[in-house]
Amino acid sequence: MTTIQTQPIEGQKPGTSGLRKKTKVFMQPGYVENFVQAIIDATGGAEGKTYVLGGDGRFFNKRAAQVILKMAAANGAERVIVGRDALLSTPAASNLIRKRGTDGGFIMSASHNPGGEDEDFGLKFNTSNGGPAPESVTDAIFARTKDITEYRLLGADDADLSRLGEQSMGGMVVEVVDPVADYATLMESLFDMATLRAMFAGGFRMRFDAMHAITGPYATEILENRLCAEKGTVINSTPLPDFGGGHPDPNPTWAKALMDEMMGANAPDFGAASDGDGDRNMVVGRGIYVSPSDSLAVLAANAHLAPGYAGGLKGVARSMPTSGAADRVAEKLGIDCFETPTGWKFFGNLLDAGRVTICGEESFGTGSDHVREKDGLWAVLLWLNILAARGESVAEILNAHWREYGRNYYSRHDYEALPLEQGQAIMAGLRDKLGDLPGTEVQGMRVKSADDFAYTDPVDGSVSQGQGLRVVFTDGSRIVLRLSGTGTEGATLRLYLERYVAGPDGLDQDVQQALAPLIAAAEDLSGLRATSGRSEPDVIT
Incomplete structure (x- = not known):
């Protein structure tokens, strides 16, 4: 030594x-x-x-x-x-x-x-x-x-x-x-593997894009070997030091090949992707994309269909920028729903205290109390269990969910690799306006509240300040702006946009068109595009 x-x-x-x-x-x-x-x-x-x-x-x-x-x-x-x-x-x-x-x-x-x-x-x-x-x-x-x-x-x-x-x-x-054995055994304890094998044996088709990242061996073992999905169900399954030159982020931009296949004429029944270290997931049905916020809500509403969650949920937690879709599910189930800052560590105390069972973030992360991290493959298996139990397609399940709970139109716009000083200046400019915004009108919408989100942990009482700027309108729509802490170059500014439609009409709009007034309002309030010189986001999810 x-x-x-x-x-x-x-x-x-x-x-x-x-x-x-x-x-x-x-x-x-x-x-x-x-x-x-x-x-x-x-x-x-x-x-x-x-x-x-x-x-x-x-x-x-x-x-x-x-x-x-x-x-x-x-x-x-x-x-x-x-x-x-x-x-x-x-x-x-x-x-x-x-x-x-x-x-x-x-x-x-x-x-x-x-x-x-x-x-x-x-x-x-x-x-x-x-x-x-x-x-x-x-x-x-x-x-x-x-x-x-x-x-x-x-x-x-x-x-x-x-x-x-x-x-x-x-x-x-x-x-x-x-690296796979103990995890695969854990998954078998949570899900109805026999029913899933029968579903695949009956001709159910799926595509899982491992993006040349760590989940490849896990998905191959569980989906192809244990559930007997067709060989080739898992693509890009070999982990590579550079992820095959790709960007191992499971979203419609970086998993474009999967999106194209799922929107094509001969699409599989179900599509999914996971990220570099296996903790994120993207879910796509034949001809329909599932936003992470909607995915969290659907999983919470249907988790009881999987053996590991048959006893019901203790509670649900979501990060503040994630849409309020899960809140409505929790309300109907009569359980608590917690709103935390971004970062999985904030869910840890709630999970350890037995206050929640399922957690989720809009950044393609969902998980439960089976571990203390978000878990991409777990989310995919829970979706499969729900599909098998209900005997419906992804589109049918999603549309039924919106008819029951209403729809939270939601999108995240990422402006990547901005100069740090520029990103901080945009945030500071909006932060300085927050106190004067309530009661004012922006793009025909009246501001109800505006703040810089702070969180008091209900378990240990710790306080986390400065977790994102929120502007909420009287109709329930909202804009959230925050700097991401996951990049390594410059600053990534994330703009979150949300609008709730109760239904029954207006549930089948194009997402970006439904959010157009909020996009315009965000620019009026923050000057993001004008200050950055960017005409559009780098990534839209």
Whole structure:
């Protein structure tokens, strides 16, 4: 064991999902070592502890894994459970942490961000509940990065991560496990696998685009091997260090080939995609796209059809920018619905306290209390279970849902890689107006309220300020503007637009046309396009 002198490296502040930077930043001498030692120091040291380790297979994944193993050993860890070839989806890592009762886990991923030597890398620490470190822990990690003076590293050969079983690294056990097995077993405990096999045997067709990311082996094992879906159901199934040169973000822009197939003449019955580390999902029916907000609402309304949720839901939680569609489901079910800031860690306390069962974000993330992360493949399997139980198509289920609950027309407009100062100036300009907006009219709509969202955790009382600017109109429509914390270059400004139509008329409008007055109002209030010089968003979901 060697103690190596170091000095703080600027900018190692974890965001909502850990530390994300360009891969070459992580490849700088001492960069990973400083951050990992800060995590270990800020969480009480590694002596005698057991960790989980894995990642989404992006470039630098294997090298970083060896560094983390040698640092864990040098800091006195007893055991590290690592996925074969350093692979683990984020939900599978969360499951392993919980199942094995470990002290936490290191997850190497930048989620839906592109991968490769010239693209993005990320590293985050999940705590013993299996969820992302809460703000109190990430604040302590950041504080440690600013005064770190040394890190510890074991001088040893690399572990053989291709071989299942145990091996020694100094006094520490490195246990290499099948990354898929435990997760697949968990899914079998939640869903009616026999009914799903019968559905596929009856000619049901689907397409799952793994986007050359981590979910490929998981989807192939569960859908094709265990549920006997037709071979080739899973496409782009081999994880690649650069995700095949694509952008592993499951939305209509980046999963265009899947969207084209699902809108085509010979479309399968069901389409889905997942992201870089397997925690996000996109759902598409034949000829119809399901927004993440609607997906959350439909899953909450129908979860009881799956064996794992037959007893009903304790509650539902959604991030503030997510549409209010799930709120109406919760109201009808007579359960609580919580509105939290963006970031899965905010759901952790609610899940641990037994206050909610299903959670969701508009950014293509949905999950339940089976793990403490959002889970893309879980959401797909729950949709399949609902389709099998109801014997209806995606379009039929979605239209029936809108007739019962009304429709929340909803869209997110992303303006990516803006200069940070420009993004902050746009936010500041609208923030300064908030107090004067109530009672005024914008594009023929009267403003009911306007604020900068703050959240008080109902479990521990912690307060999170400045979580997004909201303008709500008297008809229930609203505009939300926030800076995203998941990018690695410049600023991504997200504009969220929502309009509720109770029905029965007006439920089949084009989404962007239905939202046109709000789009115009957002520009009047924020000057986003005028200030940025952008004539349109980079991504619309």
